[in-house]
Amino acid sequence: xxxxxxxxxxxxxxxxxxxxxxxxxxxxxxxxxxxxxxxxxxxxxxxxxxxxxxxxxxxxxxxxxxxxxxxxxxxxxxxxxxxxxxxxxxxxxxxxxxxxxxxxxxxxxxxxxxxxxxxxxxxxxxxxxxxxxxxxxxxxxxxxxxxxxxxxxxxxxxxxxxxxxxxxxxxxxxxxxxxxxxxxxxxxxxxxxxxxxxxxxxxxxxxxxxxxxxxxxxxxxxxxxxxxxxxxxxxxxxxxxxxxxxxxxxxxxxxxxx
Numbered sequence: 531x532x533x534x535x536x537x538x539x540x541x542x543x544x545x546x547x548x549x550x551x552x553x554x555x556x557x558x559x560x561x562x563x564x565x566x567x568x569x570x571x572x573x574x575x576x577x578x579x580x581x582x583x584x585x586x587x588x589x590x591x592x593x594x595x596x597x598x599x600x601x602x603x604x605x606x607x608x609x610x611x612x613x614x615x616x617x618x619x620x621x622x623x624x625x626x627x628x629x630x631x632x633x634x635x636x637x638x639x640x641x642x643x644x645x646x647x648x649x650x651x652x653x654x655x656x657x658x659x660x661x662x663x664x665x666x667x668x669x670x671x672x673x674x675x676x677x678x679x680x681x682x683x684x685x686x687x688x689x690x691x692x693x694x695x696x697x698x699x700x701x702x703x704x705x706x707x708x709x710x711x712x713x714x715x716x717x718x719x720x721x722x723x724x725x726x727x728x729x730x731x732x733x734x735x736x737x738x739x740x741x742x743x744x745x746x747x748x749x750x751x752x753x754x755x756x757x758x759x760x761x762x763x764x765x766x767x768x769x770x771x772x773x774x775x776x777x778x779x780x781x782x783x784x785x786x787x788x
Contacts (some may be wrong), residue, residue, distance in 0.1 A: 532603045534588060534664055534695030535738030538611050540601075541585045548634050549612035550578050550627070555627040563623040564637055565646035574647060575599070575626070584651055586663050587694025591651050598651055604642025610635045617640070653670040664695035665735045672728045676716055683719070683727070684712030684775040696731065699745070699754060701736060704730045706753040711787040712773060712780055757781045 531541075556575050561568040574597070584591040584598075589597040590614050601607070610619045611634050618625065622635040624645060636645060647653045662671040675693055679686055686692045688702035696704065705712050707730045710723055719727075742749050748754045761770050763783035771784045 531605065532588065532605070532699035533700050533738070534585075534735055535700070535741075536541065536743040537588050537590055537603060537785065538665070539696075539738050539743050540603065540607075541583050541590055542613070543609055543735075544580075544590075544620070544634075547609075547632075549580050549582070549634075550589055550590055553577065553626050554629050557625040557627065558623075559625065560623045560641070562641055563636070563643060563645055565644055571645075571647070572763070574685060586651070587692075588697070589655075589658075589660075589662055589688060591655075598648045600644075600646045600648045601636060602644045602646075603662075604640070604644070605638040605639060606637075608637040609660070610637060620668070659691045660694040661690065661692050662694065664693045664731055665739075667693060669728060676724060680715060680717045682712065682775070683710060683714050683716055684773065684780050686716055687731075688776045688778065693731070695735070698780060699757065700734055702757060702780050703753050704734045704764035705787060707734065707762040709787055711783050711784070712775065727780055752781075753781065 537663055539607050552574050558564065558568040558572065575594070578594045578662045580592050580594065582593040584593070590601045590603070592601065596780055610617070611632060613632050619635050619637050620626070621637050621639045623638045624636040626634045628634070672693070679692055683705060684701060687696045687704065688698065704727065708723065708726045710719065710727060731732055745754050751762065756764055756770060758760065762768060763770055763786055766783065768785040770781045773780050773782065
């Protein structure tokens with residue numbers, strides 16, 4: 531699943547290309563992506579305008595007249611704004627046709643994403659039990675979240691009820707930059723370590739947004755380029771360790787992260 535930076539990049543792209551444009555038609559290429567009937571979805575969207583957007587964690591909401599369209603990108607979701615149908619992207623699942631003649635495609639290669647209608651964003655967040663948005667949360671919100679938990683840091687960062695938006699790859703980078711082992715329990719961390727993790731959550735996510743989600747462009751002193759089997763720590767040269775957390779494979783340095 532795309533993590534917060536990738537969803538934020540899609541939000542910025544949507545805002546730049548598609549806000550305040552009237553939808554004159556909707557082409558549903560694969561209705562399996564929808565959480566409602568295709569005809570009902572088309573009836574709601576056609577003739578409407580995309581008024582504003584909200585991102586909370588990995589969820590992206592588009593405001594229309596009296597409801598929100600939720601785009602969940604799954605592992606391979608993307609957006610593409612284009613002018614001619616000859617340029618329709620491969621794996622387009624839903625295409626919005628605007629009054630200005632352009633199109634916006636919602637792309638999903640493996641159907642892990644979804645599109646649905648939501649009446650109220652705050653109600654959705656509550657029902658999903660999502661924690662504060664990792665990029666927008668305040669220091670106090672983070673501290674309050676830590677007081678209610680006692681698990682390992684890696685698992686907590688992956689837990690969207692703890693904070694929303696951090697996934698497997700960025701959690702590894704956050705803990706690496708914080709010099710904290712992913713196996714450490716949050717109740718065992720001191721104030722300085724908790725402060726560092728909060729700082730690195732912000733910095734790592736901001737860095738990811740600025741890099742436009744391109745992990746290949748990360749500097750060699752980051753952990754992300756080295757997240758492979760038998761790779762070494764970019765700081766000390768020690769062979770990276772691997773752990774399973776919440777069904778995901780994480781990488782860390784047992785020497786640098788204590």
